[in-house]
Amino acid sequence: MITLENLVKAFGTGNAPVVDDVSLSVPAGAFLVLLGPSGCGKSTLLRMLAGLENPTRGTIRFGDTLVASASQSLPAGQRGVGLVFQSYALWPHMTVAGNVDWPLKVSGLDPAIRRIRVAEALDLVGIADLAGRYPAEISGGQQQRVALARMIAPRPQIMLFDEPLSNLDASLRVEMRHELTRLHAATGATTVYVTHDQVEAMTMASHVAVLNRGRIEQFGRPGDLLTQPATAFVARFVGTPPANLVPVQAGAWLGLLPDPALRGATGLAMVRAQDWHLSGPGPRSLPAQKIEVVPLAGRLVVTCKLGDQRVTVIAEPEAPLPADLHLALPEAPYALFNIEGQPLP
């Protein structure tokens, strides 16, 4: 179990905190994804979990053990955690087997046991045949697997990943997502995974924390992010395609089309792509211009320009696109947010 309480990290005094008052808790065996845009503080949070940075305030607990607070910090090597770096950070002067073996050697394991563990780890990630090679001699995808093997060989209770798939190409990424899920199931270790890719969060996570500017926007199960987005930021960040946020003013869509369903709100109305449809001119429709059409699973994802923003809508491939393109509005918005992005009751 990992518990964070009021965790703050600021670099230098007087600077805005990079991680700002983060509290959350996940059970043992969970797969927690820290999701957010670059610069949101997710990597710093991960490095605090790893023991590579110390918190400015707040506490980190693994189970009942206090591992870090402002005044004390358990060294990285004693936390029982493994970390896969974005750059993989393979030691270039050691072979693949040497890389996997070194952490075991440091922890003082018997050579016979080490040999078995190294073989197991390499086998688990499917690179047993590369044991004697040097990192410079293998491909990026293979280096990634070496980094995985090196992390799991000491059998950590907690596995940490810092955007591990961002340097791989698209098809390899799908393969590695499956591999990581398998690895998580095989080891049962609690996992914390940092990414800016919401697809990775949706496919692998048991828990997701969406971070923005150092703060948690929403913490919950992946499905909750789609069905009950806590803020406009979350609604705009997750989903394939992500939900649309249409500006509303004094209860009127775009300030033009009054609608009692908007309850007089000023802010943003959340409309999922499947909640509205393309039509010709009508009493409850807004004019739009087509930008692009992407076929997806037998249907079409149509991107349009509505006012000065881009929105998406799902269309059936049989029906031709109307000549004078309009978006027919839903009965009611899926959710309403104020200007600051907070939900309106």
Next chain:
Amino acid sequence: MPPILRHPGLWPTLAVLTVLCLLVAAPLATILGETLGSAAWAEVLASRLSRNLLWRPLATTLTIGVAVAAGCLLIGGFLAWLVTMTDVPFRRSIGFMATLPFMIPSFATALAWGTMFSNGRTGGAGGMLEGLGVAVPDWLAWGIVPVILVLIAHYYALAFTVISAALSSVNGDLIDAAMMTGASRRRIVTGIVLPVVTPALLAGASLAFAGAVSNFATPALLGLPVRMQTLSTRLFGMIEIGQTERGYVLAILLIAVSAVFLGLGNRLLAGRRSFATITGKGGRGRVMELGRARWPLCALALLICLVTTILPIILLAAASLAPMSSALFSDWTLHYWIGEADPAFARGLAGILHNPQLLTALGVTMGLGISVALAANAVGLVVAVTTTRWHLPLLTGAATQLSFLPLLLPGIAFGAAYIALYGAPIGSFPALYGTPLLLALALTAAMLPFAVQTGRATVAQISGEIDEAARITGAGFLRRLWSITLPLAAPGQIAGVLLIFVSVIGDLAIVVLLYTPATPVLSVLSYRYASDGFHQFANAVTLVILILSIAATLVAQLLRKRQRNAA
């Protein structure tokens, strides 16, 4: 007709190869040929003379090489560690200053040493310390100790550059990954940092070693007055007194000694065991907190940098104004710069700006600097284009090897090889000895490796997708050359030209054997003044060289910065 004869790259490659043979291979082949079967080999290697001709100078040379390599490793490594891995103040400034000593010709530092430490032993007044009443012992004023110290001050910049590159590659994620295993700090240093950095340490040491054993100016100025000989001064002496064959034999041996170590260094830098380039990413470096040692270490680093860059320049400037180097900062006069000839002063020598030879030398030096820089650059670019564009079996490889070969050749040995080939008429082709062309050819050949390197960077920059992107717009060859290739290549090329210019005007080792009174150059003039005891004049001339070098270096730096910003 065999396919190779129809290959479009055949004639360009052959042309390049011919030029390289004339510039590089032929002179070397000549000294080998001239000494083949000659009695000089036996005289040098195994005769009553060989102890003085070869073995003692060789022992001195190797001692100097080992000591300089160790010193450079220590100082360059210390500064590199400080700059890349700690929170020492003024890191950027220290990092910049630590690369500068290499820009100052080593004879300038040697002259500055004399200004400070020389004693009356070799005649003339003592240096500044004697003037202050300090009795400077002989071992500190002359001979192997000052030679080693001056060469360390000159070459540590090389070690610094190589080691700091390696250290910054290991710093960051690699060390974090090791910390995650719970390894102790000592274990991280011995298990990760040192193994990753070792190739760079060895490379830095071997570069410094090769530089030190080839250096001519420093042992000539600080060693020869007390009859300390190194291979390079011995070789110089042999050719000066007309025993050219013995000189050539020594040149071959000197090349062998330095090439072995330089080759080793290059191999370590380029080979599979060099890791500097593998992990470029993951930049956030871990900074070691020095705590209370922060300011003392900063002061030490700044002191090292100042003592090896600014201080020699200040000493030279003062010494070019003071009639007595024992009283460096009193009775300043501009006589040594602008004075008319006066029998009562400086043995009747006029100030350097009234010395017609100096003005000729200034003209010749500038002319050589500019023309060699342009010529070497042009040849370098053509070699780079030809060897990257076409790959012919054997020929392309030979051209590449030949173009980098001068890197392995000590300047003075290179000079000797040029005398051997072009010093005498070849058939109806007149001897070049005594013409500026001989100097220009030798210097061009010596600068080729740098020029080819610049050329390759340019080719890499402008070929491929950038050029294709312009081609797709329908722009013709000339249009692309003018609006894409030239703007992109120009800053790098100009910086390359300037750096070659700096190396040429500061060179003494190559030209000292090739110059004649008809073709004087500044560095030789300074050396002549110094060995005749006219230190103020020597210092003044050296300052002129330094001013030119510094100006050119600054412009080159500026251009590099701008190019980097553009990229």
